[in-house]
Amino acid sequence: MPDFSIGVDLGGTNLRIAAVSGEGQLLEKVTLGTKVALGRDHVIDEMCDAIQRLSEKYRATGKFLGAGIGVPGIIDMQTGMLRKSANLPGWADYPVRAEIERRLGLLKNVARVVLENDANVAALGEQWLGAARGVLNMAVVTLGTGIGGGIVLGGKIWHGMNGMAGEFGHVTLEPEGHPCGCGNRGCAEQYASASAIVRMARESIASGQAPSLAKAASSDAEFGAESIYNLAIQGDEHARRIFRSFGRYLGILLSDLINVLNLDMFVIGGGVSSAWDAYAPNMFEELRERSLVYAATAPTDPLRSDLLGKEEGASAQTESLTERKTIITCALLGSDAGLFGAARVAVPAS
Amino acid sequence: MPDFSIGVDLGGTNLRIAAVSGEGQLLEKVTLGTKVALGRDHVIDEMCDAIQRLSEKYRATGKFLGAGIGVPGIIDMQTGMLRKSANLPGWADYPVRAEIERRLGLLKNVARVVLENDANVAALGEQWLGAARGVLNMAVVTLGTGIGGGIVLGGKIWHGMNGMAGEFGHVTLEPEGHPCGCGNRGCAEQYASASAIVRMARESIASGQAPSLAKAASSDAEFGAESIYNLAIQGDEHARRIFRSFGRYLGILLSDLINVLNLDMFVIGGGVSSAWDAYAPNMFEELRERSLVYAATAPTDPLRSDLLGKEEGASAQTESLTERKTIITCALLGSDAGLFGAARVAVPAS
Numbered sequence: 001m002p003d004f005s006i007g008v009d010l011g012g013t014n015l016r017i018a019a020v021s022g023e024g025q026l027l028e029k030v031t032l033g034t035k036v037a038l039g040r041d042h043v044i045d046e047m048c049d050a051i052q053r054l055s056e057k058y059r060a061t062g063k064f065l066g067a068g069i070g071v072p073g074i075i076d077m078q079t080g081m082l083r084k085s086a087n088l089p090g091w092a093d094y095p096v097r098a099e100i101e102r103r104l105g106l107l108k109n110v111a112r113v114v115l116e117n118d119a120n121v122a123a124l125g126e127q128w129l130g131a132a133r134g135v136l137n138m139a140v141v142t143l144g145t146g147i148g149g150g151i152v153l154g155g156k157i158w159h160g161m162n163g164m165a166g167e168f169g170h171v172t173l174e175p176e177g178h179p180c181g182c183g184n185r186g187c188a189e190q191y192a193s194a195s196a197i198v199r200m201a202r203e204s205i206a207s208g209q210a211p212s213l214a215k216a217a218s219s220d221a222e223f224g225a226e227s228i229y230n231l232a233i234q235g236d237e238h239a240r241r242i243f244r245s246f247g248r249y250l251g252i253l254l255s256d257l258i259n260v261l262n263l264d265m266f267v268i269g270g271g272v273s274s275a276w277d278a279y280a281p282n283m284f285e286e287l288r289e290r291s292l293v294y295a296a297t298a299p300t301d302p303l304r305s306d307l308l309g310k311e312e313g314a315s316a317q318t319e320s321l322t323e324r325k326t327i328i329t330c331a332l333l334g335s336d337a338g339l340f341g342a343a344r345v346a347v348p349a350s
Numbered sequence: 351m352p353d354f355s356i357g358v359d360l361g362g363t364n365l366r367i368a369a370v371s372g373e374g375q376l377l378e379k380v381t382l383g384t385k386v387a388l389g390r391d392h393v394i395d396e397m398c399d400a401i402q403r404l405s406e407k408y409r410a411t412g413k414f415l416g417a418g419i420g421v422p423g424i425i426d427m428q429t430g431m432l433r434k435s436a437n438l439p440g441w442a443d444y445p446v447r448a449e450i451e452r453r454l455g456l457l458k459n460v461a462r463v464v465l466e467n468d469a470n471v472a473a474l475g476e477q478w479l480g481a482a483r484g485v486l487n488m489a490v491v492t493l494g495t496g497i498g499g500g501i502v503l504g505g506k507i508w509h510g511m512n513g514m515a516g517e518f519g520h521v522t523l524e525p526e527g528h529p530c531g532c533g534n535r536g537c538a539e540q541y542a543s544a545s546a547i548v549r550m551a552r553e554s555i556a557s558g559q560a561p562s563l564a565k566a567a568s569s570d571a572e573f574g575a576e577s578i579y580n581l582a583i584q585g586d587e588h589a590r591r592i593f594r595s596f597g598r599y600l601g602i603l604l605s606d607l608i609n610v611l612n613l614d615m616f617v618i619g620g621g622v623s624s625a626w627d628a629y630a631p632n633m634f635e636e637l638r639e640r641s642l643v644y645a646a647t648a649p650t651d652p653l654r655s656d657l658l659g660k661e662e663g664a665s666a667q668t669e670s671l672t673e674r675k676t677i678i679t680c681a682l683l684g685s686d687a688g689l690f691g692a693a694r695v696a697v698p699a700s
Binding site: 137149151153158159160161162163164165166167168170171172173174175182183184248249252255256257259260261262263264289290291292293296297324326 | 487499501503508509510511512513514515516517518520521522523524525532533534598599602605606607609610611612613614639640641642643646647674676
């Protein structure tokens with residue numbers, strides 16, 4: 001009977017809880033609407049009830065190793081407090097881990113509770129069970145409304161000095177570029193995120209040069225990155241141009257990260273990552289030009305490196321160093337990456 | 351009597367060899383002109399003679415732990431071969447480590463020979479005995495003709511997948527910027543190196559707008575970054591503008607590195623680093639604007655962070671996480687950093 005841990009994905013809209021075996025098998029997954037408006041005590045009560053129920057149910061099959069909670073925001077790893085979170089207002093400087101531990105205190109077998117950043121657990125999830133399975137050194141770049149990032153070194157999340165490593169979205173790509181919500185200018189997430197796609201479309205529409213985009217925007221109440229992608233794959237030149245620019249900037253960001261870190265693999269996740277065919281050619285073009293390391297180790301057919309990744313990642317450790325390749329590939333686990341990664345952080349290192 | 355190791359700095363012009371005790375005390379340093387033109391066998395013979403002489407001399411005082419060789423170029427850590435080196439023509443794909451081991455085979459007590467990149471050993475030297483003493487996670491940015499880099503994580507050199515981590519000089523700062531020797535455009539070393547300073551000065555002179563620079567260039571046979579720095583500290587506005595631009599781009603590079611890695615300390619080394627007073631104000635201005643992490647943890651008086659660094663680095667591990675600061679500081683060991691770091695890599699991890 002397998003030992004198991006519980007992973008929690010505490011988002012701004014959903015609260016998801018999963019029991020996962022130590023070997024990475026999903027035992028059960030529960031999705032609850034997080035009523036953030038009802039306050040943090042309510043959310044934590046709901047979460048702890050679910051952890052308690054799942055842990056009791058599966059304790060018959062194996063040892064309960066602990067619970068990992070993926071949270072959007074900056075976490076003080078030492079104290080288990082949430083220092084800052086845009087999606088969980090009112091949670092800052094609240095002792096989240098201590099409150100969970102207190103409520104779960106009734107469970108005699110709880111090994112530990114670990115609070116972790118959501119991008120970090122997503123990276124660990126992909127490394128454990130997804131696109132980077134078996135790859136010890138990798139990072140995930142999450143393309144959503146903004147750009148998130150998580151780094152795994154030697155199979156463990158790299159936190160940096162105070163849990164703020166992996167802020168890929170705020171790498172400067174254009175020193176005099178678009179203003180960013182962070183107060184800076186020209187940040188990566190102003191050029192290679194869902195918001196960036198919509199901004200570029202709005203700019204094209206405002207210029208009066210993109211009637212197809214204008215028509216889509218006025219007829220589609222949910223006009224967004226996905227609508228623009230659909231136009232792009234139908235061959236609309238204005239939409240395609242937006243994704244070319246997106247791919248170019250994503251390629252510059254990845255080149256920078258590769259030149260600095262020389263990791264084995266970069267996994268592209270988040271909602272926009274699936275528009276791969278629209279942005280990947282320009283992304284790889286920049287990578288070949290801007291990254292010494294990528295150029296020196298590029299897979300022979302970069303456009304298929306999503307496929308190559310799966311094969312080569314697994315065998316990377318047995319290859320000679322000079323034959324190893326920098327792999328850029330799509331995430332495999334979608335939103336479950338964070339859930340699996342959260343379950344994984346709860347497992348004590350063997 | 352202390353155990354000791356030997357560090358070698360194999361540059362394009364000098365060959366320096368030092369015996370260093372396990373506690374970091376310099377026992378003896380030898381500087382030889384490397385006659386690179388006489389071929390690699392000659393250089394390695396000279397190096398091995400010196401290693402042999404020093405190791406025999408100090409073996410009376412303690413155990414000889416091994417020799418570390420800092421080399422400019424890309425090294426295959428597994429095979430101990432130099433894969434590529436601009437400064438050591440003819441050494442590529444030559445089994446450097448094996449050749450040294452063969453020659454030193456006569457020495458019964460040689461624990462090991464380690465070949466390591468020169469920027470990496472410089473980083474380790476500063477971490478062991480210099481500006482970042484006691485700081486486990488740090489990087490060195492070396493400002494010379496180009497920009498070099500070395501990363502130390504958990505007290506050990508971070509090599510990445512194939513020894514190419516820390517290529518800070520080729521991070522893109524201006525996507526459509528100046529062409530770089532690497533084939534790319536807008537690389538950091540085109541904006542924040544000694545060559546960049548001279549290029550900017552030549553551009554100012556060519557524009558006819560900088561008579562003071564033109565005069566210095568025509569009267570000074572060795573006109574270079576140092577002459578321009580001397581003009582800047584004398585108040586010459588054209589020279590000062592060059593260092594302001596230099597500081598701005600160095601600040602952007604450091605912001606990117608901090609946002610990605612969240613390291614405790616960045617040490618600025620290399621010849622140009624000593625022009626600190628001319629570039630630091632603009633560097634810190636960019637850091638405060640562009641790095642979330644730096645802004646959140648900035649020392650109260652950033653212009654004095656070179657001094658702060660020395661004090662706070664040492665005590666960083668005892669401070670609470672939220673109180674820890676990202677320190678940007680000047681290197682302390684100059685060209686000896688690489689020599690000490692090379693001696694350090696030869697010491698087996700305890």
